[in-house]
Amino acid sequence: MTGPPPPPRASIVVLTHNRRGEVLRTLRRLAALPGDHPILVVDNGCTDDTALRVQREFPGVLLIRAGANLGAAGRNLGVQRVVSPYVAFCDDDTWWVPGALERAADILDAHPDIAVLNARISVGGDERADPACEAMARSPLPFIAGVGPELMGFMAGACIMRVDAFLRAGGYWKPFFIGGEEALLALDIVAQGGRIAYAPELRLHHWPSLARDRSLRSRMLARNALWTAWLRLPAWMAIGHSLSTLRRVPGCRARVRACRDALAGWRLIREHRRPLDSALCEKLRIVWSAAADG
Template identity: 35%
Template sequence: MYSPTDVSFVIATRNRAAELATVVARLLDTTRCPIVVVDNGSTDDTAVVMSRMADRSANRLRLMTLADNQGAVGRNVGVAACDTPYVAFCDDDSWWTPDSPEIGADLFERHPSVGLLAARTIVWPRRRQDPFSAMLADSPLGRRPGLPGPSILGFMSCAAMVRKAAFEEAGGFSDLLHFRGEEQLLALDMAALGWDLCYCPQLTAVHQPSSVRATAAAQAARVLRNDVLTTWLRRPIRRCVNAGGRLLAASLRDRDHARAAAEVLVRLPAVLAQRRRLPHAVEEAVALLETA
């Protein structure tokens, strides 16, 4: 039976104190779940604001401060600090509907092979469904009997719940990727270990994109960089060559992609050291998604 102690919220944040405070206040007011905030070396007043909120939270809010910006790895730190079997990720500009933790915990309990649940995402202020949700709902991988939704190999962190044991077995988010598109590698590694990942529209996450963010060009370059790194970490050599070629071509267009290409080269020795091919069934599933 579900209880509020079965699901924790984990939020990795940096330099968005005001927006973070709004999200945390909403979660405190609408749920009974514990909350772990990991501050990725903010230089604003994030730590002060969160410390004050923690003092008034009846021990529901815990702040963890990192000396520098570790990107998505901050979520790993948060998950490790959780005492609950399940974790729902938020960003400092996203939150969950009040009934989602209970629904998620129940689905995990009834489906022990499921390691990750991806939610339907609603984008504020227009309150429209994120197009990515429709893509997950129509996953070419289909829905296998006994699972709570279509099988997937991708998700958005701000709309994902994980089984803590599965997340940690897969190693969490990679320190090679830092941030943007970091979800793909984790999805592949969880699937390679035999965990099921499913899209479940019964769960709802809400995203109100922050005004404090990198330029669209910088974000696109980071996503492509991490796609190349993920490909080199897990995919066949022909896929690696194709991915590298795409980044090389993009690097000739603008400085953001040129910087991304240089960052790939710096990380290449570590990538090669950590390279391991996906199991045949997972590679086939990835190829199916690419051609669909």
């Protein structure tokens, strides 16, 4: 006589905003995965009929209505409803390949010190390697046997993590909205003792959406990089990293705008500022130095 099936170890949280076609394609892929992984879709203030179509075509999916576009912080609503120990994230233009979540859960079961695993990303119909993954594979931090190199960051729509690590770190900070929002969460997770690793045997497919506001995202990326530096780096390091960030912003006008955007939140930044300890700052320095060397 067989007992009830074991509870799922990993759930999937999908964030979507006005990309009906993309999210329905992603859900078809996720629904076809082996295993019984609960799927939670956060309707991040959609103004089209995304919610209706998701409910109609995928009645087994838990639809969570944010009520407004919360940006990256919409993922927090999904994680708050997860009951499994691990949560895998997708954007509405990404999906996990068969077997990846089971292997990720095995790795996390075997390595209680690892809080986050970043998958290898295959892009488009030709499944080319995402350049970000090539950079992660060259991480100068220690290699975790059987997993991959240690990191100081991760990609928000291509990772699986411990739910308790996410919640203890506070999830995604709402003021960021979008653009580099995972950098602060990554620093807070490692500050609490969790490790982040690139696990290339885990694979996720990305079919980049054409429905992107590239101008807004570029602007938010610059502001959020400055905010992250001011929130968590000691003063001398924050100044240096801010100057480095601004040098990468194309054009004097855009640099001035980035400074103006960032300074507008200075009171909020000062209230939430918690500099990292020297050991973590040294790890960041090693990672940044290796990236600068190519």
